[in-house]
Amino acid sequence: MRLAVGLTAKPLVRIALMVISILSIEGTIPAYVIYLTYTYGGTGWWLWLPGTTVTIAAIVLVLPWCQFLPYFARPTVLLAMIVAAGHARGLVSACACAAFLLAAYALIRSWLNRSSLRHEAIEISPPFASGVYFVAQGGGSSEVNHHFPVECQRFALDILRLNWLTMRAWGFFPRQLGRYAIYGTQVLCPVAGVVTAVVDGLPDMDPLVQQDADHIAGNHIVIRCAARTDTFLGLAHLLAGSLQVREGDAVSAGQLLARVGNSGNTTEPHLHIHAKTGGTPDSMLDGEGVPLRIRGRFLMRNDLFRGLSRREVC
Numbered sequence: 559m560r561l562a563v564g565l566t567a568k569p570l571v572r573i574a575l576m577v578i579s580i581l582s583i584e585g586t587i588p589a590y591v592i593y594l595t596y597t598y599g600g601t602g603w604w605l606w607l608p609g610t611t612v613t614i615a616a617i618v619l620v621l622p623w624c625q626f627l628p629y630f631a632r633p634t635v636l637l638a639m640i641v642a643a644g645h646a647r648g649l650v651s652a653c654a655c656a657a658f659l660l661a662a663y664a665l666i667r668s669w670l671n672r673s674s675l676r677h678e679a680i681e682i683s684p685p686f687a688s689g690v691y692f693v694a695q696g697g698g699s700s701e702v703n704h705h706f707p708v709e710c711q712r713f714a715l716d717i718l719r720l721n722w723l724t725m726r727a728w729g730f731f732p733r734q735l736g737r738y739a740i741y742g743t744q745v746l747c748p749v750a751g752v753v754t755a756v757v758d759g760l761p762d763m764d765p766l767v768q769q770d771a772d773h774i775a776g777n778h779i780v781i782r783c784a785a786r787t788d789t790f791l792g793l794a795h796l797l798a799g800s801l802q803v804r805e806g807d808a809v810s811a812g813q814l815l816a817r818v819g820n821s822g823n824t825t826e827p828h829l830h831i832h833a834k835t836g837g838t839p840d841s842m843l844d845g846e847g848v849p850l851r852i853r854g855r856f857l858m859r860n861d862l863f864r865g866l867s868r869r870e871v872c
Contacts, residue, residue, distance in 0.1 A: 561775075566698035566785070569852065572737070572800070578607060580821075584609075585730045591764065592850040596757070600780070602760075603810035617635075618669060619666050619670070619702070619747075619859075620666075620670070620701055620702055621662065621694075621860075622694060622802070622859060622860070623860050627863050628723055628724040629692065629724035629725070629862070630685035630718055630724045631711035632860065636659060637679075638657065639655060640652050640655045640656050640659070640669045648710055651686055656706075657765075667858065668692055669699075670697055670698065670699045670701055670702050670706065670858060671697055671698035671699065671856060671858055672698060672699065673698040673699060673706075673712075674697075674698035674713060674849045674856055677713075677848060677849050678848075678849075679830075679848070679850060679851045679856060680785075680786060680791075680848055680849070680850060680851070681790055681851045681852075681854070682745070682748035682749050682781065682791065682811075682831075682833075682850055682851070682852055683746075683748050683750045683791065683816065683852070683853075683866065684748070684750070684830060684852055684853070684863060684864070684865050684866050685745050685746050685747070685814065685829060686719070686743055686744065686745065686746060686829075686866065687716075687744060687746060687865045687867075687868075688864075688865045688866070688867070688868075689719055689743070689863060689864070689865045690719070690720045690724075690813070690861070690862055690864055690865075691703055691717050691718065691719050691720070691728065691740075691862065691863055691864070692717070692718045692719070692720050692861075692862055693715055693716070693717060693739070693857045693858065693859055693860065693861045693862075693863075694716045694717070694718050694726075694828065695714070695716035695859060695860065695861055696713075696714070696716065696781075696858050696861070697857075697858030697859055698712075698713065698849070698856075698859050700797055700856070702859035702860075703858070703859065705832070708844070709845075709846055709847060710832070710837065710843060710845045710847055711832050712832075712845055712846075712847030713832060713833070713848060713849040713850060713855060714830060714831065715829075715830070715831050715832065715850060715861045716828050716829070716830050717740070717828060717829045717830075717831065718738075718739070718740050718828050719738075719739040719740035719743055719848050720862075721739040722741060724737030725739075726739055727739060730766065731765055731766045731825075731826065731845050733764065733765060733767075735762060735765065735820055735827055737745050738765075738820075738826060738827040740818050740827050740828060741818060741819070741820065741827040742797065742817050742818060742819075743817060743818045743829075744814055744817055745793060745796065745813075745814075745815045745816045745817060745818060745829060746812050746813065746814060746815065746817075746866065747753070747781070747809045747811055747812060747813040747814075747815050747829070748791060748793075748811060748852075749781060749783045749784070749785070749786040749791055749820045750783075750792070750809065750810045750811050751781040751782050751783045751784045751808075751809060752781065752782045752784070752806065752807070752809070753779060753780070753781055753782075753805055753806060753807045753808075753809060754780045754781065754782050754790065754802065754804050754805065754839040754840055754844050755778070755779070755780035755798040755805060755839065755841070755842075756778075756779055756780075756799045756803060756804055756805050757773075757775070757776075757777055757778050757779075758776050758777050758796075758798060758799065758802060759777070759798055759799075760773050760776050760798055760821040760822065761798060761821065762797070762798070762811065762819050762820040762821055763820050763821065763822070763824060764778075764825075765820065765825060765826045766825050766826065766828070769822075769823045769825065770821065770822050770823055770824075771823055773823075774794075774822055774832070774843065775792065775794040775795070775823075775842050775843070776794055776795045776796065776819070776821030776823070776824065777793060777794075777795070777796040777797065777798055777801060777816070777819060777821045777823020777837055778793060778794040778796060778822070778842060779792070779793050779801065779803065779815055780792045780793070780818065780839065780840060780841070781793075781809060782839060782840055783833075787815065788835050788836075789833055789834070789835050790833065790834055790837075790839060790845070791831070791832075791833045792830075792831065792832055792833075792834070792842035793815065793816070793829060793830070793831050794822060794829075794830040794831070794842060795818070795819060795820060795821055795822050795824045795828060795829065795830050796814060796815075796816040796817065796818065796819050796821065796825070797817040797818060797820075798819060798821060800816045800819070801815065801816045802814050802815055802816060805840075812866065812870070826841075831850070832847060832850070833847070833848040833849075833850055834846060834848060835848055842847035
């Protein structure tokens with residue numbers, strides 16, 4: 559049951575459980591491993607160091623950072639692990655820890671994105687100007703991308719913006735939309751093409767409490783890509799009244815399309831973007847997903863990228 563004002567008991571319990579579980583995994587487990595490394599690393603470090611570094615690398619890669627902790631906590635955990643290993647056995651241990659971390663990171667990342675290698679990706683430009691942006695959901699497996707089981711959204715990205723404290727919002731799940739760093743941010747066209755669908759006029763949802771299951775994409779735009787005419791790019795959860803294009807308009811990369819809102823089936827403001835082939839030109843919810851590359855990178859959960867510079871926008 560939902561109420562028009564205030565949180566019901568069920569959402570409160572859900573928030574509490576999410577906070578406890580993620581903070582315990584992202585904070586307590588790395589802290590304990592670092593403590594063991596610091597305290598007991600002098601004996602048999604070469605036996606347990608690979609396992610602990612793989613554990614830390616997996617935690618840093620797979621779990622969604624910026625949900626409750628600042629993004630800078632992520633490299634801090636890795637640096638603390640290396641420093642603790644150095645305390646245990648000196649420079650050799652620290653270098654071994656750093657090498658294990660890099661290798662574990664590369665191997666786990668490659669495994670998580672294994673399915674993307676079987677598809678030809680489409681190159682797009684960053685859909686924002688300036689700022690630092692964070693991939694909350696993305697990648698080539700269900701471990702890091704909850705869209706992956708849905709064929710048309712298999713390689714979708716959910717993108718948030720970071721504030722100066724490297725957090726996505728002021729608070730865990732603030733009710734005020736303006737407290738989310740990305741809310742109201744201008745969305746720029748990522749590709750040249752022709753607009754095949756525009757939906758506008760749907761209201762923003764109350765973060766975490768409301769989701770519009772009848773209009774999953776909310777206010778959204780679909781574009782047929784000029785470079786690959788069999789491919790369509792969709793951008794969803796836009797702010798009502800901010801859309802600047804109409805169906806049939808020709809658009810170019812960097813052109814202003816809309817602003818980020820919280821419409822549709824969403825728990826908080828973010829930009830959802832995915833590409834597809836097949837299906838109908840006016841829908842985001844059919845066809846087969848296509849991998850995206852931004853500045854040559856296939857992005858996955860926890861990756862960062864910068865928006866376009868002033869020179870790139872002009």
